[in-house]
Each structure stands twice: as C-alpha cells, then as structure tokens.
Amino acid sequence: MFLLELLGNSILYAIGVYLLFNCCYLLFFSLAGHKKIKPLQVTVKKNRRICVLIPAYRENEVVLETSRAAMNHQYNGEFDVYVIADGLLPETVSKLKSFGVNVIEVFFEKSTKGKALSTALDQIPANKYDIAAILDVDNIMGSDFLQEVNNAFGAGYRVVQAHRTAKNMDSSFAFLDACNEEINNHIYRKGHFAVGMSSALIGSGMAFGFSYLKDLLKGIGETVGEDKELDFRIVKDQERICYLDKVYVYDEKIENAKVFTQQRTRWIAAQVEFLKKYAGEGVVQLVKHGNFEFFNKVVQAFLVPRVLLIGILGLFFLSSFLLPVGPSPLFWGIQLVMLSAALFIALPARFYKSKQLVQALVQLPYALFCMVKALFQIKKAKTSFLSTPHKVKSVSAEVNV
Template sequence: MSLIFKLDILLFIITAIFTGYNLFFVLAALFRQRKKEINHVDTQNFAVIFAAYKEDRVIKESVESFLKQNYPQDKYTIVVVSDHMEEATNLALSQMPITLFVVDFKDSMKHKSISYALDHLDGFDRAIIMDADNVTDTDFLTRINEATQTVKVLQAHRTQKNKNTSVAIWDGISEEINNTIFRKGRVNIGLSSALIGSGMVFDFEWLKKHMHECKTFAEDKELEAILARDNVFVDYSDDIYVYDEKTARQDILIRQRSRWFHAQILAFSLIIKDFNPRKLNPSYIDKIIQWIPFPRTVRFLLIFLMILFWSVVAFPVAIKWYILLFVKIVTYFLAIPRKMYTRDFWSSIIQLPSMMIALLRSYVESICRVKKKDMRFNNTPHHITKENNHG
C-alpha cells in the first residue's frame, strides 16, 4: 500500500506543477501590456501566402476578403499556392489580382507549398502565412505593419468565425484558452509567443532562409524550435484578429486533434534531439516544458481517476485531488475571455463530457500515428458559413 501512496504523491506533484505553471501564465495574461511607442512607421511590403491543399470550398472567399484591405495596393501581394485543387478553382483564382502558383506535390505538406512560394518571391519585407479559410478585418495589414516595426516575428490573434455547432463553440474556446496561456501570458512576462499555423508574420529573409529546415506536417512547431534555438523573440498582438473556421463535427475534431497531438510529440522529440546547453535561453527552456507530451485532457482524466479511486479507498487522500481539480477549473475559466460567456457557451456545457472523450480518443489516435510513423498531412474539411461579417 505504501507504494500506491508514493505513486499518488508523485503523480500529484507532477500534475500540480503543470497546473500551477498554466495558472501563472493565465494570471500574467490578466495584466495589460504597455505598447511601445514608435516615432516613425515605415510602410512595409507584404507577401501574404495562402498554402491551399484541396481547399476549393473556401480559398476564393478568403482571397476576395483579403483584397479589401485598406493598405496601399502596391505594398502587398496575395500569393496562393494551389496544391491538388480543381481547374475551375485555379481558373477563378488566376483572374484575380494575385500571384498564383500551381503545384502538384506527391506528398503534400504545408511547408513545401510555403517554401515553393518563398523560392519564387523576392523584394518583400514581411511574409504572412494564412490558412485557406482565414479572413481578416480590412485594417489587418495596416495594424500588422505598425506592430512589426521593431520585431522579427509576430503571431496575430486567431479566433473563431463560426459558432454553428457545440463542437465549433468548444473548439473556439479551446483556442482562446491557448491564446491566453501560450501567447498573451507568455509575451506579458517577456517569453516568446507560441505560433499557431496561421496569422503568423515573419521577417521575409529570415523565413526564406529557415523554411527549408522544416521537414514534417508540424511546420509551425519546427519554426518555433528554430526561433527558440536562435533566441528570436516571437511577439503576439491580442487585438489583431484572424478569423478561422472552427471544426463543426466531432469526428473531424478527433482527426484534427490527433494530428495536433502528434505534432506536439514531434516538436518535443525535435527540441530534445537538437538540445544544445550553450544555446539555452528562457524561451527555449519554456518550449521544452510546454511540449512535454502530457496534454491537459490526459491531466484532467488522471485527476478524475484519482478522485474516484481515493474517494472509495481512502477519502482523506482524495481531498488534495479535489482541490487540484478546483484550481484547474478556475484556471481555465479565467483563461476564457469574458465575451465568450454567452448563452451558446452555457447551453453547450452539457456537451463538455462528450468533448473530453473525443479529445482522449484523438490522443490515443495520435499515439497510433506515432507508432505507425504516419507523417501524412490530412487537411481539415471545411463547411462554408456566412454567419459573421468582418471588416
């Protein structure tokens, strides 16, 4: 029995450390960061890259939306890399005032499309990476231009553009929790923001130099590792939005999250493999801790299992787990922006257990992907929604 108690204490300490670590960044995110005053604002030249793999349903709407920017037209170029899209889609895109690259990769990967575009582009100050379903406000480039005057890399605030199902609502909530913990909280204390795959702004020459180092479907995590290794700060703008379509169906969510969990495992293995004590810096250390493959869904499950076990076997032992569960719930409630506490949110609470089970399933599938060495990029199917107008 003493072995069980020792194991209980060990598991509690590990889980409490992760919970406390997240709570620290949530509290840090509650404080507003002072914006740096800039005396002179240069009008930078932007390459806005949409890597579109089988994205016929959404790419035209996204491009048309972005063409409405109030930024000088001669200072930005929309670039679409069309991979395995229909001829009709490519024809429609070719008639728009954009740069279109049509590629046909045998093993399609987002990093291949981005690298192809960068290899065929020159003369830009910044590269912005967008997903095919992303739309923005009309002042997006103007504000990005101001925000990137003194930083090399910036992550914009990606947020949901659809709330058509309870799955989409919880997908959006999950992303906002991540924005609070891994982006706003980090930047507020001087650590690099996490990247998120789109709404990413890079110094053009830096990205052109390093993009070819990416070899997997987890290109955003690979870029994060390179940035951390080279001690390049990644800023975050909480008030510059990129509207992203959230997953509306649970089966698609499971497939998507299995890829994301796999990406986290890959990122952890890559940063450990390339570990260099001489290049240690706070953001590098933070990435190692952040990417330990112990996701919050598994931590929640562990807490519930320990509560159930000790409530039956020895209730006093369970008390600390009840307290930890309370702290964890409070942490995530604080991480959710107040504006998201809507009627839709409260009505979808009943779906939370089902969502947790789906996330656990996706974690199991990610382990299977790792064992099978499945490195395929599976794009997320989209469902066109017209419920929100931005800009």
C-alpha cells in the same frame, strides 16, 4: 505488502506532482494574461511590402472566399496575395487568377504545409517583399491586420502573431472549439508576452521577415506541426515573437466530433514529435546558453492537453476515495479547482454572456472521448496529411471583437 504500498504511493505521488505542475503552469500564465501589455513603440515608420501566403490543400470553394477577401483588404502600402495551390481544380486556379491572385502550384507525394510554404518562397524573388504573412485557407483578416503587422515590424520585431478568433460559433462543438482557442490565446500568447516572453505561434495569422521565414523553413521536412517547429527554431535564435492581442484574424471552428478528433490527432502527434526531438536540447539550451525561452517551449510540449488533463484529474479524484494508497481526495480536488480557475480566468467575458456556454460544457465528456481516441490514432498523422476540411462561412457579427 509494504513494498506494494510503497510502490503505489511513489507512483501516484509522482503523477500527482507532475499534474500539479501542469495546473500551476496554466494558472500562472492565465493570471499573467490579465497584465496590461505595453503599446508598441514604432521607431521606423514606413509601409513595408507584404506578401500574403495562403496554402490551399484541395479546398476549392473556401479558397475563393478567402482570397477574394484578402484582395479587398485595406493597407497603406503594397501587398500581393499568393495562393499555394496543392490539388486545386484547374477552374479554381483560373478563377483565382481572374481575381488578381498570384497562384503557385505545388505537387508532393505527401503534402505538408511547411513544404508548400518553402516551395512557394523559393519561387518568389527574395528582394520583392519585406514581410510574409501566412493565412490558413479559411482565414479572413481583420480590418487593420496588415497595417498593425507593419507597425510591429517598425517596432523591431521579425516575427508577429495576431489574435486568431472564431468566425463561426453555430454549433456547440464550434463554440467549445472557440473557447479552447481563446484560452490558448490568453495563456500561451497574451500571458507569455505580458511577462516579457515570446508568444506561441498558432499556424496562421502570423507574419515574418520575408528572408527570415525563408531561412526558417529550410529543411522543414514532413512534420505535422510546422508552426511548432518554427517556434523552436525562432526561440533558438533568441528572437522574441510579438503578440498583437487586439489585431484579429477570423478562423473557422470545428463543428463536429469527427473533424475535432482528426485535428487533435494531428496536434497530439506534433506534440509527441517535438517532445522527443527537443527534450534533451531544451536542457542544453537552458544550462549551456541560458536560453529559458527554448526550455519553456519544451515544457509546453511536456504538458498534458487540457481536455485530457480535466479527465485525468477527475479520474484520480474519484479513485482516491477507493484506493488505500496515494494522495488524498483533497490533493486532487485542489488541482481540479486550480485547473478550473485557470480556464475560467482565461476565457473572455463575452463567452459568459452566451447561452451556448452551457451546451458547450455538456460536450466536454464527448470531447474527452475524442481526445482519448486521438491518442490511439497518432501514427496515422505520420503516414497521411490530416488536413482539416472547411466550409464557406462569413464572419458572424456576434464574434466581432
């Protein structure tokens, strides 16, 4: 009996310490996100040549809206728009060309965004552009996006991440997804950049030195998380990723549980993939090379997804009233308070003014169920390209920030 109690205590306290680390990490960077970021010091003032890359996988309607908006973007320098057409209809390709969009058609047995980008860059002359900006097929650039990206390169950066934000919040699930994205922006981008670390990439609304991106994409393979792979490769080079908090790219948010589950399946699969791939190297990079940034990326892969973390802590809190072993309810309750504080501190004030916030919070239990379901589907992400379907949506006035 004593041995069973000892084993139970050891397991539960070990889990408790791990979850406490999750809460401390999130709370620290949530608070750090309120630290003022110093303005960019632009030292080289010129308008660089930019290519805007839009990978499009079977999205015939949305890509027309996105590419038309991209072509109308205002930038003081030269820029061109490229759609990387994977499975687009011939008539869509014709319409894109009529807009003045450059179209690069790609064909893969198994499609991935990383392979599409790599193939496209191989077809564009290396000396034609200074910067490559990447948008998702549903993204709309904010009015000053390219100009501010250019300024960041003038300040010496080779990788830039803009503030991706919702262009639609027309359902409670879309509002919840928008909240989640803003919390991610605050903790993993603004919070890290404010304390002198690299922002995390988010997959779109980002820009790279053209030749540098070409090098980064070499051997990208069939990973389901090309942005995370780029993250690791960049910090291994000890390049700092700039975050432009006031420069926006508008992104369509998930409207229903089915698409939410599909998207989270891909994200969790990517997290597991990179934890396995880089866990050992993270320790080597820290101890041998002093590369804390690389180690930090491994730590991020080690964290529990936040919606799951809420559910797990809630479960342990309730079960602690019944179990004769393990930490007390106070221990789990403090962690729930810490996690709640981290999330509420990270959420922008404008979301608290919306009546949809309560409706979105009601969706949390269902979102938790979807996350659990996604855990059991991660093998699917390895065998098929789980692209997120999109609809044609304009940028809502209520989300302009």
